[in-house]
Amino acid sequence: MSDTPIVRRRSTGERLNEISDARVNDAKVQSQYQPYKDAAWGFVNHWYPALFSHELPEDAVEGIQICGVQIVLRRVNGKIHALKDQCIHRGVRLSAKPMCLTKDTISCWYHGFTFDLESGKLATIAGNPDDKLIGTTGLTTYPVEEVAGMIFVFVREDDYPDQDVPPLAHDLPIRFPENDERFPHPLWPSAPSLLDKDIVAYGMHRTGYANWRIACENGFDNAHILVHKDNAIIQAKDWVLPLGIVPTSDDCIAPVEDENGPKGLVQWLFTEKWNPILENAKVDLKIENVNARPYRTSVFLPGVLMVENWPEEHVVQFEWYVPITDDTYEYWEILARVCPTEKERKDFKYRYDYLFKPLCLHGFNNCDLYAREAMQDFYADGTGWDNEQLVATDVSPITWRKIASRWNRGIAKPGRGVDGTIKASSIRMKRTADGKRPAYFVEKIEEDQ
Amino acid sequence: MSSVRNVTLSFRDGKATSVAVQQGDSVLDAALAAGIPVIHQCRSGSCSSCMAKLVEGRAGMRAGASSTLLRSEYDAGDRLLCLTEPETDCAFTLNYESNAGSTQVAKAHAFVDSIDKVATNVVRLRLELAEGAWLDFKPGQFIQVRVPGTYVTRSYSPASTAADLPKIELLIRVLEDGVMSKWLEHEAKADDVLEIEGPFGSFFLREKVPAPHIMVAGGTGLAPILSMIDTLRRQPGRKPPILLSFGCATPEQLFALDDLELRRQWLPNLTTRISVDHHASGELLCGNPVDAICEADVAHENAVAYLCGPPRMIEAATMKLLNLGLRAENIYAEQFAASN
Numbered sequence: 001m002s003d004t005p006i007v008r009r010r011s012t013g014e015r016l017n018e019i020s021d022a023r024v025n026d027a028k029v030q031s032q033y034q035p036y037k038d039a040a041w042g043f044v045n046h047w048y049p050a051l052f053s054h055e056l057p058e059d060a061v062e063g064i065q066i067c068g069v070q071i072v073l074r075r076v077n078g079k080i081h082a083l084k085d086q087c088i089h090r091g092v093r094l095s096a097k098p099m100c101l102t103k104d105t106i107s108c109w110y111h112g113f114t115f116d117l118e119s120g121k122l123a124t125i126a127g128n129p130d131d132k133l134i135g136t137t138g139l140t141t142y143p144v145e146e147v148a149g150m151i152f153v154f155v156r157e158d159d160y161p162d163q164d165v166p167p168l169a170h171d172l173p174i175r176f177p178e179n180d181e182r183f184p185h186p187l188w189p190s191a192p193s194l195l196d197k198d199i200v201a202y203g204m205h206r207t208g209y210a211n212w213r214i215a216c217e218n219g220f221d222n223a224h225i226l227v228h229k230d231n232a233i234i235q236a237k238d239w240v241l242p243l244g245i246v247p248t249s250d251d252c253i254a255p256v257e258d259e260n261g262p263k264g265l266v267q268w269l270f271t272e273k274w275n276p277i278l279e280n281a282k283v284d285l286k287i288e289n290v291n292a293r294p295y296r297t298s299v300f301l302p303g304v305l306m307v308e309n310w311p312e313e314h315v316v317q318f319e320w321y322v323p324i325t326d327d328t329y330e331y332w333e334i335l336a337r338v339c340p341t342e343k344e345r346k347d348f349k350y351r352y353d354y355l356f357k358p359l360c361l362h363g364f365n366n367c368d369l370y371a372r373e374a375m376q377d378f379y380a381d382g383t384g385w386d387n388e389q390l391v392a393t394d395v396s397p398i399t400w401r402k403i404a405s406r407w408n409r410g411i412a413k414p415g416r417g418v419d420g421t422i423k424a425s426s427i428r429m430k431r432t433a434d435g436k437r438p439a440y441f442v443e444k445i446e447e448d449q
Numbered sequence: 450m451s452s453v454r455n456v457t458l459s460f461r462d463g464k465a466t467s468v469a470v471q472q473g474d475s476v477l478d479a480a481l482a483a484g485i486p487v488i489h490q491c492r493s494g495s496c497s498s499c500m501a502k503l504v505e506g507r508a509g510m511r512a513g514a515s516s517t518l519l520r521s522e523y524d525a526g527d528r529l530l531c532l533t534e535p536e537t538d539c540a541f542t543l544n545y546e547s548n549a550g551s552t553q554v555a556k557a558h559a560f561v562d563s564i565d566k567v568a569t570n571v572v573r574l575r576l577e578l579a580e581g582a583w584l585d586f587k588p589g590q591f592i593q594v595r596v597p598g599t600y601v602t603r604s605y606s607p608a609s610t611a612a613d614l615p616k617i618e619l620l621i622r623v624l625e626d627g628v629m630s631k632w633l634e635h636e637a638k639a640d641d642v643l644e645i646e647g648p649f650g651s652f653f654l655r656e657k658v659p660a661p662h663i664m665v666a667g668g669t670g671l672a673p674i675l676s677m678i679d680t681l682r683r684q685p686g687r688k689p690p691i692l693l694s695f696g697c698a699t700p701e702q703l704f705a706l707d708d709l710e711l712r713r714q715w716l717p718n719l720t721t722r723i724s725v726d727h728h729a730s731g732e733l734l735c736g737n738p739v740d741a742i743c744e745a746d747v748a749h750e751n752a753v754a755y756l757c758g759p760p761r762m763i764e765a766a767t768m769k770l771l772n773l774g775l776r777a778e779n780i781y782a783e784q785f786a787a788s789n
Binding site: 007008009010031032034035038044045157159160164402405406407409410411412413 | 558560577578579580581615640642682683685686687711714715716717
């Protein structure tokens, strides 16, 4: 009788229903975007929106998390500093109980480790000023850019060198009129950019409960517009929003891969390359609205959507889906317009408050939030990435996945020692019991009176 | 009076240790007995894992032992420590960090997932580790596989990476009389179980090197190079420019072209040049993969090179790259030779 142990196969689940050979995402296509499948925690070494300017007034301190990296921001004399929000001593979040003892440092409130805001270096320890650790280590710093009332942070890995940090423009959508010839827009005027002179941007950000990729792909998917069919603004303005838009040719999407610029894609909507579907007799659906509403979607790394000519001329909608963890993201919706005069600024603010915000950012985009959540379970454990059966309209997410796979500056590793890595930690469960959802902002310590 | 020699071994990260080598012992024997993590495997001069450079003193190779060390390598100071006996006190440098040799070698069982002929003389063998089995490896290292029903083992470098485990992909050159080749041709089928052991070898990708990488692969020498390229593409931050020169004798012997196209898709910085000795057509270059490297390819003083293929290719590539300005310590090579 042999004493060698029985050698067994690793177990795999039985499949209940077959995957169709007709699916667009066969094994060969899937392998082209394998890096995207690996990027559950996001793409690191990119510029992301962190806060609105008004969320960080002078001397304020806030803590956030992007791609599993905890970041603390402080504004001093108008300038914003961003450092890793994890004390080098024993990992405490500096932002949980802000202690800024001087104008050029931030201290950890627990043991007094004090860091220089500019360099991140450990400058002193409040109760231990001669320790030999001082000056030999420090916190990672993150470059910051503030434009159009938004604070952007370059979320990088600890050893990503300063000289490799690209300009913010490389992680924002392409601009007009520079791209008028390459991407003509005969049906609408040039869309603005956050980098334009006199740009005014309004909007909001809220936490979404899905993986950032599910959120991102939703924005420019030309079949998902079905969920918007019954939105109030569509009916109030009698807009023609098709049931779906199907591609008619292989070049329906133009990749953008210039050497020193944004990387992404532009969809040739409102050209003969895309065919709007306005009725389907089989399910008794017919779009009978009469007002044309031309727009064009494009998406760029690290995951920023541009909707030109939306929700009206001279206005552009930008969206970001900033990964917080692998199952939460911060959803940014921004509407921007160039407003050179005081009157235009006032009118735009009024229109934003009373039309765009209620009917578009909420009325139109709220469905996107629940739609993404409805898809999350399928993808959460990896099943969806292998077993999804995609169709012709999915050329949009497939192209995005390939371009993102090729041009991302790094795949974020799962967060280590941060909130959200252990899903059911006692702290998270305590917060849930207190009625608080998993969030983007750090929970600040409130001392009982 | 027996002569004991003092031998110093220095690793790439600066750590150095000394060991006393008794007369008649090889440097490797003494080092392992003293617990120094020198990478090794065959202990008989064939695998080149224990390669080191003699920088001080005199040390020759054991009388009567055959080895795969090339004359040019010996003259340049390279030694295989398993066959090296010091004549005087001496010092050697090892081209890897002090912690590189401390990965545990493990034995494992693996199931055959598929056997595919991908070229006239190359078989792609896909394996999956059995339940409860595990081994680790650095990109470029090799594992030993026992041919079922025999006591014969063969060494192969996975074309896959450790991130792909429990799946392992091997690219095997089939020879007319090869023991493994015969098994693959006549007996092997899905769900067969293989005994494997590893990792071995000091030919592996040194990580976090930003300088341009030049990879030269002949035949199934492409396997460890593919593992390195896939490791580089998963590396965060900026990826170094990579030039891969891959060659086989004829177009029918080429393989993995789809895989290379995929890597070109994933890595904007990857350039590939594919050569064949005879019957080149279309995009294929005529000649060997060393011919395909030119002066313009070596523009950076810190460029590194990884070479894998037949001994003559290694020799030619090394000489060419040294002439073009690469530094000797930045050239890593592994010879692939038929083991009959």
